[in-house]
Amino acid sequence: MxxxxxxxxxxxxxxxxxxxxxxxxxxxxxxxxxxxxxxxxxxxxxxxxxxxxxxxxxxxxxxxxxxxxxxxxxxxxxxxxxxxxxxxxxxxxxxxxxxxxxxxxxxxxxxxxxxxxxxxxxxxxxxxxxxxxxxxxxxxxxxxxxxxxxxxxxxxxxxxxxxxxxxxGLISYAAAPGGGTTDYAVDMYRQAVSSGSYTSYIAEGTYMDMMYxxxxxxxxxxxxxxxxxxxxxxxxxxVSAMSIEPGMIGAAIRKQLPDFRLDYCVDPVRQAIAESWPDALDVSAAEEEWGFRPQYDLGAMTADMLRELRLRLPQVPPVKAG
The missing domain is CATH 3.40.50.720 (NAD(P)-binding Rossmann-like Domain)
Incomplete structure (x- = not known):
């Protein structure tokens, strides 16, 4: 190019x-x-x-x-x-x-x-x-x-x-959710920083492939x-880096933000779309033909997402002691 x-x-x-x-x-x-x-x-x-x-x-x-x-x-x-x-x-x-x-x-x-x-x-x-x-x-x-x-x-x-x-599903701190079914993951990270809680429109236990x-x-x-x-x-x-469901992302966030709360209010349209997709792809052809190798797992992605979003979004005010 x-x-x-x-x-x-x-x-x-x-x-x-x-x-x-x-x-x-x-x-x-x-x-x-x-x-x-x-x-x-x-x-x-x-x-x-x-x-x-x-x-x-x-x-x-x-x-x-x-x-x-x-x-x-x-x-x-x-x-x-x-x-x-x-x-x-x-x-x-x-x-x-x-x-x-x-x-x-x-x-x-x-x-x-x-x-x-x-x-x-x-x-x-x-x-x-x-x-x-x-x-x-x-x-x-x-x-x-x-x-x-x-x-x-x-x-x-x-x-x-x-x-x-x-x-x-692509997870990014730079762009706001844009109408994709997997965008719940992006929104969860953003809400974790800005409000401390998130209500997922995708049901617990619904696995989808994601990549940072x-x-x-x-x-x-x-x-x-x-x-x-x-x-x-x-x-x-x-191509994919991880197969994850909402609860796994919530748990990863709580390792850094212990008070983060995750709730569910399932959107039947987007839930049906999610359920029609695979849970985890075989990426061996990409690995063998041109060397596909993702670097980020869920933990590394979560740490980077929260660090970057703290620089970009208003944050939950700290709770006053007493």
Missing amino acids: RTIVVTGALGQIGTELVPYLRERYGAEQVIATDVKAAPDAEEAGPYAALDVMDGEAFYEVVQKHRADTIIHLAALLSATAEAKPLFAWQLNMGGLLNALETARQLGCSVFTPSSIAAFGAGVPKLGTPQDAPQRPSTLYGISKVSGELLCDYYYLKYGVDTRGLRLP MPDALESIVRLMEADPAKLAHRNAYN
Whole structure:
């Protein structure tokens, strides 16, 4: 990667990926884009307002900056997609098609994230294989499976260098929850610092794969820099760092904040989405083909999350003695 255009740069992943890439490749070599004007973002480096559903505008941005890589993050997340299914399909698939067409015409490589939501009923919940059948029951999941297949098509038919990860829930201190089912974990850490308690919309004992954002960022770069000859599953690698449920996160938080209280008020829509996903993915293909190695477990992630959030959020006032 030399010059990189990032779509959805103001979203959950993009907020941290853009500065990560700029530190690695140079600020002027990473062009951040999102659907709205963002003066603050423009001050940090090259920025362009871009509606990814506008194919002509997409092409013009990539051509203007002579980019060789497109990291396409713009998409509607799981719970929000269920509330707006038609718009989610138009954005998630229309935007990806424009990214791929631009890449085909200009000779770019493309990264786009898939998700654990690409799986559905009928697969093993534990150790879900890399090549397990995919029958998701959500519009978000359907769009992710379709995206994987579309990227495969552009690779096989046109030779576009497409690559992707099936990302688990991503936990980050930099971005607020953004409409994903796994975002309860992010919100729990934030509420632990700001209020001392959290009410989870996901039921106790509901396991889902998670990863701390620094591991996700490193995984994206490592995959994009990998030898293409070794990539047998180039558009859909299972990746995860931990399989956890709300109570485990609460217990990890209480090791540092003993008075933290965790309650439950289950949202049936998001709970149903969570139950349709695997509990734990088999990540051996990513390990073998390009060296996937997450660094953070639950304890290390919790310590870092709380330390960073204490610097960013108002905190629970200390209890006065007596």
